[in-house]
Amino acid sequence: xGDGMEVKLYMPLTMNLQFFAQDGPGGEKTEPxxxxxxxxxxxxxxxxxxxxxxxAFELLALFLVIKVLASxxxxxxxxxxxxxxxxxxxxxxxxxxxxxxRQAQSxxxxxxxxxxxxxxPVLLIAMIVTFAIGxxxxxxxxxxxxxxxxxSKLNPAQGFKKIISKDSLFELLKSIVKIVxxxxxxxxxxxxxxxxxxxxxxxxxxxxxxLIGKIIVDTGIKISIFYIVLGLADYVYSKHKFxxxxxxxxxxxxxxxxNTEGNPEIKGxxxxxxxQASQKRMMQAVPKADVVITNPTHLSVAIMYDxxxxxxxxxxxxxEDYLAMKIREIARENNVEIVENKPVARALYTTVDVxxxxxxxxxxxxxxxxxxxxxxxTA
Numbered sequence: 001x002g003d004g005m006e007v008k009l010y011m012p013l014t015m016n017l018q019f020f021a022q023d024g025p026g027g028e029k030t031e032p033x034x035x036x037x038x039x040x041x042x043x044x045x046x047x048x049x050x051x052x053x054x055x056a057f058e059l060l061a062l063f064l065v066i067k068v069l070a071s072x073x074x075x076x077x078x079x080x081x082x083x084x085x086x087x088x089x090x091x092x093x094x095x096x097x098x099x100x101x102r103q104a105q106s107x108x109x110x111x112x113x114x115x116x117x118x119x120x121p122v123l124l125i126a127m128i129v130t131f132a133i134g135x136x137x138x139x140x141x142x143x144x145x146x147x148x149x150x151x152s153k154l155n156p157a158q159g160f161k162k163i164i165s166k167d168s169l170f171e172l173l174k175s176i177v178k179i180v181x182x183x184x185x186x187x188x189x190x191x192x193x194x195x196x197x198x199x200x201x202x203x204x205x206x207x208x209x210x211l212i213g214k215i216i217v218d219t220g221i222k223i224s225i226f227y228i229v230l231g232l233a234d235y236v237y238s239k240h241k242f243x244x245x246x247x248x249x250x251x252x253x254x255x256x257x258x259n260t261e262g263n264p265e266i267k268g269x270x271x272x273x274x275x276q277a278s279q280k281r282m283m284q285a286v287p288k289a290d291v292v293i294t295n296p297t298h299l300s301v302a303i304m305y306d307x308x309x310x311x312x313x314x315x316x317x318x319x320e321d322y323l324a325m326k327i328r329e330i331a332r333e334n335n336v337e338i339v340e341n342k343p344v345a346r347a348l349y350t351t352v353d354v355x356x357x358x359x360x361x362x363x364x365x366x367x368x369x370x371x372x373x374x375x376x377x378t379a
Contacts, residue, residue, distance in 0.1 A: 031253050033246035041246060048242035049137040053231030054130060060224035061129045065122050067217045074209075076118035084111055137235065178230060182223050189219040279323065282354055285316040286327055287334035291373055293348060296340040300324035301348040302331065303358070305370055312357040313366050318349050337373045344369070 033041075041047070066073065087107050116123075190197075193215050200208050248256075286292070289302035290313075302317035317327055331338055344365045352358055358366055 029247040029249050031248045031250060033248060034256055048239040050231050050235035050238050052234040054133050056224060056227035056231040057129050057133050058126055059227055061125050063217050063220035063224055065125055073118060080114040185223050185226055186219055189222050282317040283330055286330040289316055289336050291337045291339055291369060292327060292331040293345045294340050295342050295345040299345045299349045300327040301345055302327055310357050314357055315352045315354055318354060339369050
């Protein structure tokens with residue numbers, strides 16, 4: 001502006017404090033998952049596993065079974081084909097319509113049964129392999145919770161987030177790499193048989209079928225082996241990702257401990273109440289004691305000897321400092337003898353709990369004290 005005046009403009013600087021916010025409740029997830037969280041995750045069906053590994057072993061088992069039982073499958077399918085072919089005239093042998101639906105249905109049923117009889121080894125081995133690989137990956141812990149309907153699964157926003165996410169992009173990249181490598185393995189395998197393929201027109205039909213089958217099975221086994229390597233890598237990654245996802249913040253660990261073990265403050269209060277109740281019962285037993293042995297001021301141990309209750313003298317109360325003074329005070333009020341004996345008091349306090357009999361090694365010392373008290377009472 002004019003007249004030499006200088007005007008300074010101050011722009012307010014706004015800052016979003018959420019930028020400094022901690023990740024999750026209690027800070028970053030740096031703590032390994034607790035046993036309870038892992039157990040809850042397993043019940044929800046959340047476990048570290050690789051579908052690729054399952055598929056790889058199933059594929060390898062399929063091609064190995066075909067390779068081993070090729071003659072069994074070939075003879076079975078050929079026999080079924082001829083039997084079906086021989087029954088075909090019966091299907092059209094109907095004087096009215098020229099087609100018997102009942103016989104056609106019977107022929108289809110027969111064909112399906114024969115095919116199942118031929119393929120049962122494949123189906124059985126597929127079931128065994130699937131079960132075994134699943135057992136190795138996640139152990140035996142069946143749960144039906146993942147099958148329970150959840151309204152959250154119908155949320156389109158959640159579904160869109162799953163489609164456009166880091167995990168979905170990783171899966172897409174993995175699928176592209178998998179297709180490229182499998183294509184390259186298949187091409188290389190078929191290329192090795194290129195010379196024999198050009199001779200197909202010169203060999204018999206059975207020989208040609210056998211060659212094609214051999215190429216398919218060998219290629220399938222090579223792809224399966226690659227698939228297993230890919231599955232193992234995927235399982236290691238899944239395990240690592242699962243452990244990272246299951247990590248907890250320090251606050252989450254504390255909250256879980258409170259929920260499972262109870263609030264430490266409440267538990268401390270409960271222990272204090274129990275301790276006070278125990279001390280109250282102990283003080284109520286002091287008037288029944290025969291003698292209180294002291295240290296002389298630091299420790300006090302109340303002894304009762306009643307052959308109807310126990311075969312040896314019992315420690316009915318003990319304490320140090322304030323409790324020791326309180327025991328002596330109650331003993332005086334109830335005319336219970338107080339005897340100063342530092343070694344015996346110390347030994348009783350450190351080795352015998354309240355309500356227990358004194359050990360044999362202290363019989364002589366305690367007996368002498370009790371005998372002296374009984375003499376005084378009878379004198």
